Amino acid sequence: MEDWTYDELFETIQEVYKECLSQNRGRRHAIARIVDDxxxxxxxxxxxxxxxxxxxxxxxxxxxxxxxEDITKSLSMFNPKEAEDELTVKEIKDLSRRINKVIEGLKTAELDYNPSAE
Known part of the structure; x- marks a missing residue:
């Protein structure tokens, strides 16, 4: 993690998301911007x-x-050992907890099949 600290990256993504929403760009645009940026x-x-x-x-x-589908696939492949050189033990535990929460949340989410829906 050359350019970011663990917390800094999470905080910056939240800031970008909130900024897009405050500009009335919509959730879809905000997520697309995060993905792109x-x-x-x-x-x-x-x-x-x-x-x-x-x-x-x-x-x-x-x-x-x-x-x-994409996020579940990506997060399911996370190996905590691969993060040992970049994150602290505390950060790895936090990241693993957050990964599990997201995967479980996505499993129970209602799916939208319209990519342009807001």
Whole structure:
């Protein structure tokens, strides 16, 4: 994690999301911007981005099926051992807890099959 600290990345993603909403851009645009702005930062950073997006999405009434599939697949492949050089033990435990919460939330979410729905 060269450019970000663990907490800083989560906080920045939340700030970008809230900024987009405050500009009346809508949730779909806000998520798309996060995906675009925080794409391919690094293996662990990408997991954190997926967790942050997932935490936002599980607050929605309906979630686009593509997001559910992609995030679930990504987070299911997380290996805590791979994060040992980049995160503290405390951060790995927190990330693992958050991953489980997102995966469970996505499993029970109502799916939306319309990619352009707000």
């Amino acid at each position: 925080f794409n391919n930062l690094g293996k662990i950073e990408d997991i954190i981005v997926d967790v942050a997006i997932g935490e936002i999405l599980i607050t929605y009434d309906k979630i686009f099926v593509g997001y559910v």
